[in-house]
Amino acid sequence: MLTERQRLILTAIVDDYISSAEPVGSRSISKRGDVAFSPATIRNEMADLEELGYLEQPHTSAGRIPSQKGYRYYVDHLVRLDDLSPEEVKRLKTMFAEKITAMEQVVQHTSTVLAQLTNYTSIALGPEMFNTSLRHFQLLPLSEDTAVAIIVTSTGHVENKTVPIPPGVSAAELEKVVNILNAKLTGIPLIQLRAQLYTEVGQELKKYVSHAQEMIAMIENVMSGEEVHREVYLSGTTNMLTQPEFKDVDRIKTIWDLLEETPTLIKVVGESPTGIQVRIGQENSHEAIANCSLITATYTYDGQTLGTIGLLGPTRMEYAKVMNLMNQVSGQMALFMKRWSR
Amino acid sequence: MLTERQRLILTAIVDDYISSAEPVGSRSISKRGDVAFSPATIRNEMADLEELGYLEQPHTSAGRIPSQKGYRYYVDHLVRLDDLSPEEVKRLKTMFAEKITAMEQVVQHTSTVLAQLTNYTSIALGPEMFNTSLRHFQLLPLSEDTAVAIIVTSTGHVENKTVPIPPGVSAAELEKVVNILNAKLTGIPLIQLRAQLYTEVGQELKKYVSHAQEMIAMIENVMSGEEVHREVYLSGTTNMLTQPEFKDVDRIKTIWDLLEETPTLIKVVGESPTGIQVRIGQENSHEAIANCSLITATYTYDGQTLGTIGLLGPTRMEYAKVMNLMNQVSGQMALFMKRWSR
DNA sequence: GTTAGCACTCGTTGAGGATGAGTGCTAACG
DNA sequence: CGTTAGCACTCATCCTCAACGAGTGCTAAC
Known part of the structure; x- marks a missing residue:
């Protein structure tokens, strides 16, 4: 003590x-x-x-x-959490007052503003789709043998993927499949989509559609998890360079290599628990940032944690200011999401 | 002489x-x-x-x-353009042999491989949509007053945007609008879409749909050019740091600032003429890279220049190697696009 | 318990000198 | 007359060494 x-x-x-x-x-x-x-x-x-x-x-x-x-x-x-400066308050207020229509945009925008206000590097993970549910499914033939599949989620996120059409399948049949899928799967959490293909939906398809086996394979391809990429927004990456601890090029390189390696980055930032989290130096799970601090805040929609916004700086970070900001931003985002889901 | x-x-x-x-x-x-x-x-x-x-x-x-x-x-x-090394040839061959289904993917992948093979930084501009035409239009209500608009182009590219629905418009009416638009606009180059709204399509809408004025405004919003963002893929950004000319942190910062400022970057890279272009030092249109060289190659689809892939390095660049690679890659991409459009 | 005093440590700075890579010029050579 | 050897000269780099000063730990006095 x-x-x-x-x-x-x-x-x-x-x-x-x-x-x-x-x-x-x-x-x-x-x-x-x-x-x-x-x-x-x-x-x-x-x-x-x-x-x-x-x-x-x-x-x-x-x-x-x-x-x-x-x-x-x-x-x-x-650390004592004092109030934000008038400039910061103003910036945040105007930001969340803007008529923003897509969730991705809020996240990206927030991340940019955070980087600007703090002069650190911000890393924002876009909404994790698998916690949302299916709003609409579409399959549009582009040529004889390829089609573009489109998945719209309940949050308004649109994911698309080009896939080959099984040979011998007609446009009419594709449409029939799409109709069945929409009827049966709308509202189902994305994470369960693939499993559903093998229960009643699969039965249904086999009953009404020819080439059902190939169709199911194709749709599974569309819905395969690893392919659904997750957006990562970086902002203020050059802010790092103004810090005296990163005058050394080699040190920067290891950090930047991490920033460029999206999957690892997602792991490092995304494993944060709900709420605000400060990870100092070697508390971080990647040694490239063993002399950095990472402060993360999660955002939720409809009770589900969807993503994370993080700020990366030297261990000599302005904790008071950043933690404050994060608190505010986190609250504002929660409000925003609520207002938005209406 | x-x-x-x-x-x-x-x-x-x-x-x-x-x-x-x-x-x-x-x-x-x-x-x-x-x-x-x-x-x-x-x-x-x-x-x-x-x-x-x-x-x-x-x-x-x-x-x-x-x-x-x-x-x-x-x-x-x-400079004499000698042959590629076996490793390079192999790498390119396998890359273009892969079953890649989306144009974006080819571009991004190519850019990554180029960065790896050359140890420079690659900047790839995704396909410029405005040279392609409309394949399908969709408007999906998400809640009472917002909808997500989806535009699918002839190249299989999917663009989406969330927009507010004019008050008092029913789902049925939205569907009617979508049908009219699809009937009238499919096959039209994207760049002409907005203009079309004011000719026969506009007339049609006014005839069959209530709130036509507001609807047209909404659709114009969807199709407004500046909002259609263009994908930029960066790769090998840290390669820069291995070059002795960029040991200096300040110099890196100005370059990185440019790389982070997407609109400017698009201008700098995107203004390249068709084919392969070498811009050395101050020949570049941005002074942040006045001691860099930028080698760009454009890619085309269906005769239209869609985008650019660039390699950025010090003026002391391995021109022979890079120009060779670019030549090859450019040719391969042309073939690929042709095969792909089938 | 607090503080003044003092010897000591050690990184930083700057001056001076040696080193050597590379040049420009001149004169000799074939 | 083009080519080359020789040589004086320049200048960045490297090393050493001494001076400097910020900051410490310890001891003794308050």
Whole structure:
């Protein structure tokens, strides 16, 4: 358990280091005003805090910087969530006031604004379709042997895929299939679609349609999960470059490689639990960002967690500001989704 | 007009510099074997070439590097297009042999492979829809007052947009509108769609549908050009970081900022003429890449130029290799498109 | 318990010198 | 007359070394 004074000093060090990116010395803290002790006293406390693992020293004659444990303590116990700046409030208000008609757009837009307001990199995962249900299915022949399949979800998301038509199937038959599928599957959660093909829907098809086996195979192809890609919106990727910790090209490269590798990125960001989550340094599941912090917020629709918006920055991140923003944005999005589902 | 020996020496310098990224000295050229003159002679020629503007000297006691004009001459007159390496051929072959069903996929995949084979950054502009025609139009109500509009083009591309339904319009009326539009507009080039709304189609709508005015406004909204976004596929963005000329973080930042600003990027890459085009350094229309070279190839469908694939690297680019690859890829894509349109 | 004083550490900065790659020029050569 | 050897000169790079100063830990006094 830390004493009150230790907490005060730790707060001061973290705050200082966050804004300066330089190791913090005892003298500069003493001069700040909010810690009214002499440098010597503060030095003693700092030595204790280092022994407890909250601080680190780059080298003997340098000041202290917060360790991962130090940041964690700061985030869990010390950070105070103050109000947003007028500019931020205004920005968010106008943003959510806009007449936005597609869920993807909200997510993307939010992510862009977050990146701009914070100067970090934002990573937004578009809505996970499998938690939504089927609104409409369509199969349009393009040529003799290919057709484009279109799936519209209850959230208004449109997914499409071009597929080969089984040889010998007529346009009329395709239409019949589409009608049956729409009649039977509308309202079914996407995640269950494939399974349904083998129960009554399959029976129905076999009864009324020729080439049923091939048709089912084709439709399964359309609905196969791995093919349904998930949108990832990156924003403010270059913001990283303004941070002094990323002056080094090699370090950037590993991070950027991660950002470019969508599937891994989805895993890293998407495994967040509902709500707001702060992952500091090595708490992250990928070592490319072992000296970064990732703050994520999930968004939900109709009670289902659909996606995640994350902000990636150095461990020396402006936690107070970002956590605040995330809180606000998260709330606004929830409202928006509710209003939108009406 | 350059003498044969000058051309020989310029070629040697460009080749050397491309592979080493270091200023090239007279001695190293003399030792190469293919230029059988003493360093002193070569020095004289180099001085001449510099005076003519083909070479530059970073400082007095350094070797020479090619100037923009030097690269241009190299690309126009000296580069020899040799065959692709077996690995490259194999890679391309297997790629185009794959059963790819959507045009977008070909483009994206090609771009990825190019980035991998060359170690540069590839920028691919997805098919420009406005040169294709309407295959199918659909309007699906999502709730009482919003609907999702879906446009399927002759190339199988699906575009969708969520729009508000004018108050007081019933589902039946929407369907009627959709039917009229499909009957009248199928096969019409997308670029003409909006204009058509004001000729016979508009008349028709006014005749058979109530709220025609509002409906037309809504449909125009759907078809408004600026909203139809164009896909941009980036690949190998981190490859840039392995080039010594981009060790500097600031330089990278300006380039990356450009890559993130999609509309500008589309302008920079998309203004290429049909065929293969090399733009060196300041020949580029954006100063962020004034020390980069951009090699672009367009792809066509049915005689229409649909999009562009570009490779971005330092001016010290492996022109021979890249131009070759682009040639091949371009040809393969043309074949593919032809086979695909069947 | 707090603080002033002081010796000590160690990264940073800048000056000076050696190194060497490469040049331009001149004179000699075939 | 084109080509080449020789040589003085330039200039970026690298290394060393000393001065500097920010910051520490420890001890003794308040």
